[in-house]
Amino acid sequence: MRASDIVITGAGAASPIGLGYKAICQAFREGRCGIARISAFDASALPVQVAGEVVGFDPKPYVRPRKALKLMGRESQLGVAATAMAVEHAGVTRDAVDPERMGIVLGADRISGEVWESEPAYRKCIVDGQFDFSRWYSEGMAVTFPLAFLKVLPNMIASHVSIAQDARGPNNTIHQGEASSLLAIAEACRIIQRGAADVMIAGGASATVKPFDWTIHCVSGWLARGHHDPATVLRPFDLERTGQVYGEGAAVVVLERREHAEARGAKILAQVLGWASAWGPLNGRPGSASCLQHAIRGALDQARLAPSQIGHVNAHGAGGVEEDVIEAQAISRQLPDVPVTAPKSYFGNLLAASGAMEMLATLMAFEEGILPPTLNYQRPDPRCPIPVVAGHPARNLRPTALLINWTAAGQATTLVVGGAS
Secondary structure, eight states: OOOOEEEEEHHHETTTTTESSSHHHHHHHOOOOEEEEOOOOOOOOOOEEEEEOOOTOOOGOOOOOOOGGGOOOOOHHOOOOOOHHHHHHHHHOTTOGGGGGGGEEEEOOOOOHHHHHHHHHHTTTEEEEEGGGGIIIIIIISSSSSTGGGGGGGHHHHHHHHHHHTTSSEEEEOOOGGGGHHHHHHHHHHHTTTTTTEEEEEEEEEOOOHHHHHHHHHHHTBBOOOOSGGGGGGOTTTOOOOBBBBOOOEEEEEEHHHHHHTTTOOOOEEEEEEEEEEEESSSSSSTHHHHHHHHHHHHHHHTTOHHHHGOEEOOOOOTTTTHHHHHHHHHHHHSSTEEEEEEEHHHOGGGGHHHHHHHHHHHHHHHHHOOOOOOOSSBOOOTSSSSSOBBOOOOOSEEEEEEEETTTEEEEEEEEEEEEO
16 A cells, blocks of 8 residues: 555644634634733742643543543544544544454653642652652552552553544554654554554543643753743744744644545545654754754655655754754755645644644645745744744645654654555
8 A cells, every 4th residue: 555545534633723624724714823921820049940831721521521631631632522523523433343343652752740640659758858769659649549650651642532433443653752643643654554444533632731840841941031021032043043842732643544535525634745763862963863854855856756746844853952953954955945744833742742733734735735834933043044934824825745753752743645646
């Protein structure tokens, strides 16, 4: 089976710029940013207080039975919701799909529990103002919800999604930071290729806008500083960028064997043409962009496309001071003069959900013929010699795109998709 025999028939997301494909496309059209001051907890004592949050999200309409919520962390809630939206968008019904032939591959991050859930146990272990580890099992565990640890297992997102959708086929979780959801989509395509499934749910979920995680983020050195307006903090490829902005969310696409999609009369949004991954040191030194270049070439080779046949690059574009330079150099060398858009400027770095969420911008470009501009790109950086789409939407002249995601550890992943025809 060729890669192009695998198609995308639905997409859904719970994101800082909206719930569902239509709402998110509307945000792209309006140039509306979802980055704001953190509202989930009091971040006033922390040096970075802005993030992309899914404000007002209510999981209840998406979770059945409701009692399952007791076993779900926020990541699972977002993942179940995004999947429900994607499946509805794809028009997938229980009678149209054999549950044994429907599988799931999702990206996930390290998951931490909520502080309020652990507080009673920790308080039981405080003696004279000091934490006494010897009391944890005898005192702390006694007041801990017995199934609390199920909320923090990364593979529980895919588990809850499979139960909600009655998907009994292959099930896998990928834990590779920002590269996770593109890797998940690629792995889902391989599963369809080898004949193990007709339909695959693929994407990712992440929710690190929590006190514990955010404290770690603040000391990591990755996050952007400055700018009084939160919506202007994240500035991919701009000369005045100061770092990344993290966010939360989940995004999912429905992948199908082309014959299966056509047989049930599904609307095809895009076709998968190729993918690749590579690893190498991304440390800002000369040649460190080589693994990104290798991943770009690999995806183009599998898709059997020349660089000139790519309509746009959907860049990782996380706003890192040196990281954006590395990526821009790789793009300029492998895909010169191809328009570049950086969707993270709308919602932040969603980590394991990044690639799938950014895919929605490309699907909109195919469907409506326009590329959403990169927000806050005002002063080009001479070290980033790429044609960034900015200011207003640009025409998407060719129905092909290359998506890029990569991690600070050096995992690079690329995916080439084409229009429906």
